[in-house]
Amino acid sequence: MTGGIHCHHVKCWTAWCEYEVWTHVIKEPVVREADVKNADGGLRLDLGIRGVWQPQVEALFDVKVVDTDAPSHRTRSPEAILESGAKEKKRVYEQAVVERRGNFTPIVLSVDGLLHREAEHFLKRMAANLAHMWEKPYSQTCGYVRARLAFAIIRATSLCLRGS
Numbered sequence: 001m002t003g004g005i006h007c008h009h010v011k012c013w014t015a016w017c018e019y020e021v022w023t024h025v026i027k028e029p030v031v032r033e034a035d036v037k038n039a040d041g042g043l044r045l046d047l048g049i050r051g052v053w054q055p056q057v058e059a060l061f062d063v064k065v066v067d068t069d070a071p072s073h074r075t076r077s078p079e080a081i082l083e084s085g086a087k088e089k090k091r092v093y094e095q096a097v098v099e100r101r102g103n104f105t106p107i108v109l110s111v112d113g114l115l116h117r118e119a120e121h122f123l124k125r126m127a128a129n130l131a132h133m134w135e136k137p138y139s140q141t142c143g144y145v146r147a148r149l150a151f152a153i154i155r156a157t158s159l160c161l162r163g164s
Contacts, residue, residue, distance in 0.1 A: 021129045024050035029060060031096045043096050046107075052125060058102040061122070062089050065156065068110045082108045082116040111157045113150050123149070 026048040034042035045062045052059035064085045068078040076084075089106035097104035108116040115123065123145060131141035 021126055021133065022049045022051050024058075029058075031060065031093065031100055043093060045093060045097075045104075048102070052122070053103050053105075058100070060093070060097050060100075060102050060104050061107050062093055062104075063107045064089060064109075065153070066108065066110050068112065068114065078110060078112075078114050082110065082114065086116050086118060109153070111153060113153055 028044050028046060029048035031043040031045055045060045047061045048058050049061070050056060050058050066081055066085050067073070068081050073081050085108040086106040089108065090104065093106075094104045105118050105122055106116070107119045107122065109119055124142070127142035127145045128138060130136075130145065131138040134141065
């Protein structure tokens with residue numbers, strides 16, 4: 001096992017995006033169509049949201065949940081593991097997203113709830129928008145969003161362990 005959690009990682013993602021923070025949300029947007037002639041499987045991301053980083057520009061996200069305690073990661077720090085996960089996502093998706101004139105943000109997190117800096121930045125943006133919408137203090141909203149994310153990670157990890 002390489003330390004990647006491949007099942008149910010999108011369940012963590014839906015906890016972040018179930019609120020109607022942004023109006024134009026697309027689940028599993030296709031960035032590049034499959035090309036049968038060249039045996040290219042195409043590229044599909046987890047989520048596309050218009051207006052996250054810039055007005056009227058689509059921000060595209062792909063989620064990776066990593067087990068930082070896996071035997072294959074013992075020699076590296078959790079931050080280095082998350083950073084390499086983000087670099088791998090960017091290597092695969094960033095050029096195709098730029099060609100589509102969008103912004104790509106890898107959402108990389110550990111099964112323990114540690115977030116890569118770009119995921120942290122997105123979480124803060126979402127909490128700020130929710131605080132404005134709900135007319136609540138940012139600190140309360142941020143705590144609420146983090147708690148929801150923590151429960152989603154626990155649920156997704158539990159589903160992986162049970163195999164359902």
